[in-house]
Structure formats: structure tokens, C-alpha cells
Amino acid sequence: MSTAEDIVTEAPAVEAVPKRAMTLGFGTSLVVLAVLILVPLFVKNFIIFQLTMLLIYALAVLALNILTGGSGQFSLGQSAFYAVGAYTSAILMEHVGMNYALTLPIAGIVCFGFGFLFGQPALRLSGVYLALATFALATAMPQLLKLGYFEHWTGGVQGLVVTKPDAPELLQAMASWFHKSISQDMWLYYFTLAVGIAIYIASVNLLRSRSGRAFMAIRDNEIAASAMGVDVALYKTLAFGVSAGITGVAGGLGAIAVQFVAPDGYTITLAIQLFLGMVVGGVGWLPGSIVGSAFIIFVPNIAESFSKGLSGAVFGVLLFLVIFLVPHGARQVAIVAQQLIGKLKKN
Amino acid sequence: MPAIHLRLGAFSAALALLAATTDPSVAQKKYDTGATDTEIKIGNIMPYSGPASAYGIIGRTEAAYFKKINDAGGINGRKINFVSYDDAYSPPKAVEQARKLVESDEVLLVFNSLGTPSNSAIQKYMNSKKVPQLFVATGATKWNDPKEFPWTMGWQPNYQSETQIYAKYILKNMPNAKIAVIFQNDDYGKDYLKGLKDGLGQKAASMIVAEESFETSEPSIDNHIVKLKSSNADVFVDIATPKFAAQAIKKVTELGWKPTHFLNNVSASVGSVIRPAGYENAQDIISANYLKDASDRQWDNDPGMKEFYAFMAKDFPEGDRLDGGTVVGFGVAQTLVQVLKQCGDNLTRENVMKQAANLQDFRTEVLLPGIKINTGPSDFAPISQLQLMKFKGEKWELFGDVISADVGG
Numbered sequence: 001m002s003t004a005e006d007i008v009t010e011a012p013a014v015e016a017v018p019k020r021a022m023t024l025g026f027g028t029s030l031v032v033l034a035v036l037i038l039v040p041l042f043v044k045n046f047i048i049f050q051l052t053m054l055l056i057y058a059l060a061v062l063a064l065n066i067l068t069g070g071s072g073q074f075s076l077g078q079s080a081f082y083a084v085g086a087y088t089s090a091i092l093m094e095h096v097g098m099n100y101a102l103t104l105p106i107a108g109i110v111c112f113g114f115g116f117l118f119g120q121p122a123l124r125l126s127g128v129y130l131a132l133a134t135f136a137l138a139t140a141m142p143q144l145l146k147l148g149y150f151e152h153w154t155g156g157v158q159g160l161v162v163t164k165p166d167a168p169e170l171l172q173a174m175a176s177w178f179h180k181s182i183s184q185d186m187w188l189y190y191f192t193l194a195v196g197i198a199i200y201i202a203s204v205n206l207l208r209s210r211s212g213r214a215f216m217a218i219r220d221n222e223i224a225a226s227a228m229g230v231d232v233a234l235y236k237t238l239a240f241g242v243s244a245g246i247t248g249v250a251g252g253l254g255a256i257a258v259q260f261v262a263p264d265g266y267t268i269t270l271a272i273q274l275f276l277g278m279v280v281g282g283v284g285w286l287p288g289s290i291v292g293s294a295f296i297i298f299v300p301n302i303a304e305s306f307s308k309g310l311s312g313a314v315f316g317v318l319l320f321l322v323i324f325l326v327p328h329g330a331r332q333v334a335i336v337a338q339q340l341i342g343k344l345k346k347n
Numbered sequence: 348m349p350a351i352h353l354r355l356g357a358f359s360a361a362l363a364l365l366a367a368t369t370d371p372s373v374a375q376k377k378y379d380t381g382a383t384d385t386e387i388k389i390g391n392i393m394p395y396s397g398p399a400s401a402y403g404i405i406g407r408t409e410a411a412y413f414k415k416i417n418d419a420g421g422i423n424g425r426k427i428n429f430v431s432y433d434d435a436y437s438p439p440k441a442v443e444q445a446r447k448l449v450e451s452d453e454v455l456l457v458f459n460s461l462g463t464p465s466n467s468a469i470q471k472y473m474n475s476k477k478v479p480q481l482f483v484a485t486g487a488t489k490w491n492d493p494k495e496f497p498w499t500m501g502w503q504p505n506y507q508s509e510t511q512i513y514a515k516y517i518l519k520n521m522p523n524a525k526i527a528v529i530f531q532n533d534d535y536g537k538d539y540l541k542g543l544k545d546g547l548g549q550k551a552a553s554m555i556v557a558e559e560s561f562e563t564s565e566p567s568i569d570n571h572i573v574k575l576k577s578s579n580a581d582v583f584v585d586i587a588t589p590k591f592a593a594q595a596i597k598k599v600t601e602l603g604w605k606p607t608h609f610l611n612n613v614s615a616s617v618g619s620v621i622r623p624a625g626y627e628n629a630q631d632i633i634s635a636n637y638l639k640d641a642s643d644r645q646w647d648n649d650p651g652m653k654e655f656y657a658f659m660a661k662d663f664p665e666g667d668r669l670d671g672g673t674v675v676g677f678g679v680a681q682t683l684v685q686v687l688k689q690c691g692d693n694l695t696r697e698n699v700m701k702q703a704a705n706l707q708d709f710r711t712e713v714l715l716p717g718i719k720i721n722t723g724p725s726d727f728a729p730i731s732q733l734q735l736m737k738f739k740g741e742k743w744e745l746f747g748d749v750i751s752a753d754v755g756g
Contacts, residue, residue: 046450050443125739143564146533157534159438159464161471262466265438269397304395304433308407311433312396 005311006178024287024334033197033289040189049257050297055192056253058201058293061277062117062286063246069284070207071239072219076129077134078117078274080141081111081244083266085251087145090160090261092155100165100256108245115244119237138271142263159262162255164188192253199246203286206242215239280322282331291330295322353623356499375692381455386429387687389413390448392460392469402461404666405484406431408676409459411663412644422505422687425694430454434465441465441754442472449478456481456699459502459679463487463534466499474498479699481686482679482729486613491728493704498696500703500727502679504637506535506611507542508731511752512635514546516735517554517582521607525556527580529571529595531587532560532593539586539611545658547754556580561591584609589619596624596632609631612733616671617642617742626741634743635733635750637718638678641668651712674713681711682720682729717749 022030027118030067040048062259064078088107092098120139125133145154154160166172167187175182206212214235217225226232255261273296303314326332368694381388393406401655413427421427430452434441448454449472460466462486473480474496482502483490490501517524520641528543530536540558544551557578559571568591576599585595588672592614599608608631614620615634639646646652655677659668666673687694689702706729709720718732732751736743 044450046446048445053439053443141561157464159465159467196427242739254439258442258468259471260438260442262438262464262467264436264464265468267398267437269435269437300433300435308395308433 021161029287032290036193037190040186045183045185048183048189052185052189052192052256052257054290054293054297055189055196056250056257057249057274057277057296058290059196059253060226060247060274061281061292062200062203062289063243063250064278065284065286065289066203066207066215066246067239067243068278069286070212070219071215071236073122073236073239074130074131075240075243076268076275077132077137077269078247079266079268079271080134080137081115082251082254082274083141083145083261083263084114085111085248086255086261086266087154087160087251088248089252090162090255093162093256094160095153101118101191104249104252108249111248111251112241112245114242116237118244119240122240123236124234135268135271138268142267144262145266155262157263159260159265162259162261164242164248164259165256166240188257192257195249195253199249200286203246207286211235211238253313274305276319280319280329282329285329285331285334287334349368368564377693377695377698379455379695379697380453385425387422387425387694388430388452388454388685389450390445390454390457391429391431392434392441392444392448392457392465393431394436394461394465394611395433397437399436399462402484402672403433404672405459405461405676405679406671408522408663408666409680411666412658412677412680415658415662416684417626421664422684423691426689434462435464436465438464438468441468445469445472449476449581450474453737454478455694456696457703458482458683459484459676464488470496470499478695479696479703481534481699481703482682484675484679486538487534488542491726493725494549498700499698500722500729502682502729503675504612504730504733505728506538507545508728508752509635509733510539510542510586511546512733512735512750513584513633515750515752516633516747518547518550521582524554524582524607525578525580526554526582526584527557527559527575527578527606528555529559529561529568529575529587531591532562535613536560536586542752555711561587563588563591568594569598570606573602576602576604580606582607582609585614587613587614589614589616593620593624596620596628600625600628610634612636615736615743618669621738629738630740632738633735634738635735636743636745637715637730637733638674639713639715640743641674645742649712655713662696676715678711681713682706682709715745715749 040051060078060082064075067073067075085107088110089100089103092103092106093100122130122133147158164184165188166184167182171187172182207215214225214230217228217230218232218235221233277289277292277296281292299318300311300315303318304311306314391406391409393403394400395403395406410429410431413429415421417426430448432444432447433605434444446459448457457473460469460480461484466483466485468481470480477498480499482500484502486503486506488505488507490499491505494634517526528540530540546605547554555576557580559575561568568587583599585592585608587595592610599606610632612635615636619631639649639652641652646673655674656668658665658677659673663673685706686699686703689705704722704724704727706720707721715734718730718734720729722729731747734745734749735747736745
């Protein structure tokens with residue numbers, strides 16, 4: 001009897017490991033959230049814009065993290081999904097005259113479909129071969145956007161200029177009671193933050209759900225997963241779809257924040273940056289996405305301040321140091337920090 | 348006590364007023380963000396990394412030139428603080444860098460930012476902030492649009508001007524020509540084609556007998572050339588970037604087709620196009636230019652180019668003078684210095700645009716003889732003159748007069 005009891009008590013503990021490993025504690029989450037909410041009140045518009053881009057890239061990195069960290073599939077084609085999302089939003093806003101907020105779910109759905117369909121042939125491939133197939137997608141995308149057939153909608157090489165939204169009048173009126181005004185940048189930041197939090201919570205829940213467990217089972221051992229009754233084909237394509245959908249929303253937000261879409265904005269470089277962000281943030285650790293995003297936005301600027309001609313080389317050295325010293329990225333740093341705090345508490 | 352304070356305040360105010368009214372030079376000094384008594388802050392965005400990093404040399408040349416100006420005392424006693432950022436040829440990054448320059452570094456103006464996509468991305472922002480986006484480094488025609496975008500100005504001759512000049516030449520010398528055109532299917536190719544058609548005017552429809560477009564993703568454009576030859580045209584207008592232009596030059600000779608061949612300036616480089624295509628295949632090709640070519644021996648004793656060579660040797664020894672980018676960077680930096688000199692002590696953004704649109708017969712000596720920079724309130728195309736040239740032996744020979752063509756965007 002005692003052995004049976006052991007098994008019963010142990011089972012939830014085993015299951016809880018991936019849960020905790022995927023997210024932050026409740027207290028830490030609140031602190032991070034408070035920082036994200038308060039910082040824009042004290043900085044210049046330009047910094048707010050950079051922070052908005054930070055959140056947007058963090059979303060895109062998070063999407064890749066679900067795919068790679070969750071279901072174990074590689075993708076170097078995230079820039080293609082990002083581009084489709086950006087163009088969907090831009091075209092709906094500029095040609096159809098739709099409200100910017102409404103274009104985001106559409107961008108997400110379009111990209112979900114696109115990713116799901118791309119997931120079908122990708123099923124036959126795994127590991128580096130899948131990475132190569134998605135790489136082809138990323139290389140092809142800028143040229144597809146330039147095609148004459150779509151030019152009426154996409155603006156061809158010239159791209160499309162997007163109008164930046166103002167804060168809703170109700171909010172502006174409320175702000176004026178406090179003798180403050182809400183700039184476009186600030187509004188867009190909080191809008192992005194709200195979308196980002198919603199997607200983050202949804203993603204965490206997804207990975208904790210039945211589907212999430214199926215993703216991880218496939219990641220850990222495909223054959224074992226299918227033996228346990230997981231529909232491997234369905235869940236693999238589903239992971240692709242979800243990842244593409246979130247990337248699409250990020251792309252749409254990116255188009256609104258940058259106010260411009262053009263094929264040259266979505267080259268393979270973007271896909272590699274997102275991949276890099278995921279690795280630096282820690283594969284499979286969702287909160288790391290924002291650290292990874294900060295890395296790809298701010299480190300090139302730091303590298304440039306060292307030397308203009310050698311900015312690429314400096315960036316390479318910094319990246320090498322990070323991978324060499326903390327191969328598991330921000331996740332490793334977080335674990336070390338946690339242990340240190342734990343020790344301090346004991347003392 | 349308060350009374351004394353008040354009186355003291357009134358006295359000092361009167362004194363300040365007196366000082367302001369008696370010294371005219373103080374009264375005339377006007378500054379916007381980015382300009383002070385000692386400094387003018389200028390922003391710049393270049394692709395130092397990424398797919399177009401070869402153009403980064405332009406920014407480095409400019410930095411070297413401004414350093415030379417500063418070492419010689421600056422402009423009207425003010426030193427130029429040149430802040431140049433990398434956008435890796437990515438439009439979103441260009442927006443970030445432009446905002447950093449305007450909102451964080453607080454520059455007076457953004458100068459010679461490079462690339463059509465990057466400049467398109469920041470154009471609306473720069474104009475809404477009313478910060479000059481001066482002498483952008485792209486040949487697209489749309490920068491000459493002072494009504495819609497009064498804060499944006501180009502520098503180099505735009506693509507449409509160039510093909511308009513070819514059209515003028517064709518109408519004058521070969522009025523019965525049958526023209527075949529090949530063009531790259533993007534903004535650059537279409538801009539050139541529009542210039543040709545506008546230049547030919549009503550005769551465009553009858554004179555252009557064949558049109559072929561190609562994608563840069565195609566490995567070779569040979570089949571398009573074969574098609575064009577079958578149209579029996581006697582004039583061939585070649586709108587292609589270097590790699591494809593070289594293919595076209597080779598294929599035309601191979602086919603035994605002998606049209607009058609017009610090659611766009613983008614691909615007029617002897618080193619990267621003509622030599623690979625073979626000198627013997629390129630004889631008598633016609634093109635146009637506006638700058639002196641540093642690889643051309645005929646300028647060795649030219650005073651203007653000697654100044655440039657001296658600058659390269661002394662101030663920018665690590666740069667390659669044969670790289671076309673250094674000549675461009677030198678010329679455009681000189682143009683900016685001229686604008687800032689004209690501004691005098693009135694360094695407001697408005698006055699910068701006013702003076703940039705008030706260049707009269709200005710010359711930087713790297714321009715071909717006879718070509719002058721002229722702008723006006725409704726003419727935001729600084730260089731709109733070119734000279735035709737014909738390939739003879741192993742170099743270009745200039746011929747004919749300098750021709751003008753002003754095109755708005």
C-alpha cells in the first residue's frame with residue numbers, strides 16, 4: 001500500500017516541473033508587470049517607442065519559444081509569418097480603413113492558417129531539415145511581397161505607410177483631468193502591453209493544458225508520445241499554427257509602431273534575430289523572451305558604440321560570451337539568482 | 348526688501364534689453380535644437396552592416412570630411428558634431444535610429460540617410476517633426492516633392508532625369524528609332540522606364556517596340572535579350588543593376604545584334620560591369636554621368652580631383668579612392684557645408700531648408716565640368732544635369748553638352 005501512496009503523491013510533483021520551469025513565480029511576475037507599467041511615465045517618447053518594439057519582438061520570440069521550446073521544432077522562417085501579419089494589418093488599415101485594433105486578430109488568424117498549412121509539409125521533416133525548409137520560406141517572403149500581382153495591395157518595393165493611431169478620446173479626456181496628455185507612443189505602448197500580457201497568459205495556460213503536455217511529449221520523444229495516444233501530426237501542425245498566429249499579431253503591432261511596411265524590413269536577418277533572442281532568453285522559458293528581445297534590440301546599439309566598422313564583430317564577441325558563460329541564457333541567470341536569494345533568506 | 352528685489356529685477360531686465368538691442372550680432376543669432384554658438388549637431392543613418400554595407404563607406408567619408416572642416420575651424424566658428432548610426436538597411440531599424448537622432452540626440456537635421464526603403468520609412472516622421480531630411484542618398488524621383496514633403500530633399504540626379512536625357516538624345520539624333528527596353532521589375536526599374544516614356548512624349552507608344560522586365564531572382568536575363576532582338580529594334584535601353592547589365596552587354600554581342608546601346612548610370616562602372624563583360628563587347632555603349640570617375644586618368648591633373656585625392660591621402664587614408672562611394676560622400680558633404688555657410692547665424696530648421704532650396708550654381712569640384720547644383724522653393728532636385736558618355740577602348744569618353752532634365756516626384 002505504501003508504494004501506491006508514494007506514486008500518488010509523487011505524480012503531481014513530476015508534472016509540476018515543466019510548469020514552474022516555464023514561468024515566473026507570482027510575486028516576480030507582479031514586480032515585472034509593475035516595472036513595465038510605470039517606466040513609460042518617466043521617460044522620453046523615443047524610449048517609449050524602443051520599449052514598444054521590445055514588447056513586440058518579445059511576443060515574436062515568445063511565439064518561437066512555444067514552437068521550439070514547447071514542441072521541439074526548429075524554425076528559421078518566423079520573419080515570413082511576421083511579414084504576413086504586418087502586411088495584413090497594414091493593408092486592412094490603409095486600403096480597407098479598418099480600425100487598427102481589429103486588424104490584429106485578423107492578422108493572427110491569417111497567420112495561424114498560413115502556419116498551419118506550412119506545418120503540413122513540415123511534418124515530414126525534422127531537426128535541421130525542418131530548419132532549412134523554414135529558412136527557404138524566410139528567403140522567399142520578401143520577393144513574394146514584391147510580386148506584381150499583389151502590388152496594388154502591397155505597394156511593391158515602395159511598401160506602405162501606416163497611420164499611427166491616437167489614444168481613444170475617452171482616455172485623453174481622463175488624462176486631461178490630471179493635466180497630462182497621452183502621446184501616440186505612450187498609448188501604443190500600453191496597447192501593446194495589454195495585448196502582450198493577454199498572449200503571455202494564454203501561452204502559459206496553453207503549455208499547461210492537455211495540448212501543451214502533448215507538445216512537450218512530442219518534444220521529448222515522438223515515438224513515446226504517439227504510443228501514449230498523442231496525435232503527433234495534429235499537434236505538430238497546431239504548434240506551427242499557434243506560433244505563426246502569435247508572430248502575426250506581433251508583426252501587425254510592429255507595422256503600427258513603425259508606421260511602415262516594406263519587403264526589406266522582413267528579411268532572413270529578422271528570422272535569425274528572433275532565433276537568437278530565443279536562445280539568449282533561454283529555450284523553453286517563456287519569461288526569457290523579453291530578455292532575448294532586449295538583447296536583439298539593445299546589444300547591436302551597444303556594439304555600434306564601440307566601433308562603427310566592427311559593430312558586427314563586436315556583436316559576435318558579445319554573443320559568444322553570453323553563449324559561453326550562460327549557455328541556457330537568461331533562464332540560467334534567473335535560477336542562479338533564485339538560489340542566491342534563497343541562501344540569503346536562510347542566513 | 349521686496350522693493351529692492353523688484354528694482355534690481357527691473358534694472359537687470361532693462362540691462363538685458365539694452366544689450367540685446369545694441370549688439371546686432373546677438374540679436375540675429377537664432378537657433379533650433381541641435382545648434383549652439385559652438386556646435387552644429389548633424390544626424391546620419393547608414394547601412395554599416397547588413398546587405399548594403401558596401402555603401403557604409405559614404406558615411407565614413409563624410410565623417411572624415413567634417414573632421415577636416417572642424418580641424419580648420421569649423422563653419423562660422425561652429426564645429427560639426429556628426430552622429431552617424433547603423434540601420435543595417437532595415438526600415439524598422441531606420442525608424443528607430445531616426446527617432447533616436449531627433450528625440451534623444453536632438454540633432455538639427457538628418458543628412459544623407461541612405462536607401463530608398465529606409466528613407467521612405469522615416470519620411471512621414473521627419474516631416475511631421477519638421478526636421479530636415481536633407482540630401483538623401485537614393486536616386487528615386489519621389490524625393491523631389493516640396494509640396495507634400497517640404498522637409499525632404501534628394502541630392503543625386505534622379506532616375507527619371509537620366510532616361511529623359513536619353514530620350515532627348517534619341518529624339519534628336521535618331522527620330523525614327525525603334526526602341527527595345529529591358530528593365531528590372533522594381534521601383535528603380537520602373538522609375539527609369541517612366542522617365543524614358545515621359546521623355547519621348549507622344550512618340551513613346553510608336554517608338555518603343557518591345558518591353559521586357561526581369562526579376563532580380565532570375566539567374567540570367569539572356570532569354571529576355573533574345574526576345575528583344577527578335578523585335579528588330581535598333582536602339583536598346585538597358586535598365587539593369589551591375590550583374591545583369593554585364594550579362595546583357597555580353598549577350599547582345601553574342602547574338603550579333605548591333606543596336607545603339609544605352610546603359611543606365613547605375614551600371615556604368617568600368618570595374619564591376621564593363622571589364623567582366625569584356626571591353627570588346629562594350630565599345631560605343633552610351634551612358635551618362637555627373638561625377639568625375641576617380642579611376643579615369645584624364646582627371647589626374649584636374650584641380651578639383653587633386654583636392655579630393657589630397658583629402659583621401661591625408662584625412663581618410665583607410666578609404667579606397669576608387670570606390671565610387673568616397674567621391675559621392677565627399678561631394679555631398681561639401682554641399683551640406685555650403686548650405687550651413689549660407690545659413691550664417693540663423694541655424695533654425697526652417698532656415699536650413701530655405702538655404703538648401705536656395706543653392707545657386709553651386710559646384711563641388713568632383714562634379715563633371717559644367718554641372719551645377721541649383722535648387723529653388725519648388726525644385727528639390729539639387730543635381731539634375733548629366734553629360735552623355737561613350738565607351739571607347741577601355742574608358743568612357745564624355746561627349747556633347749551638359750543636359751538638364753528636371754523631374755518632380
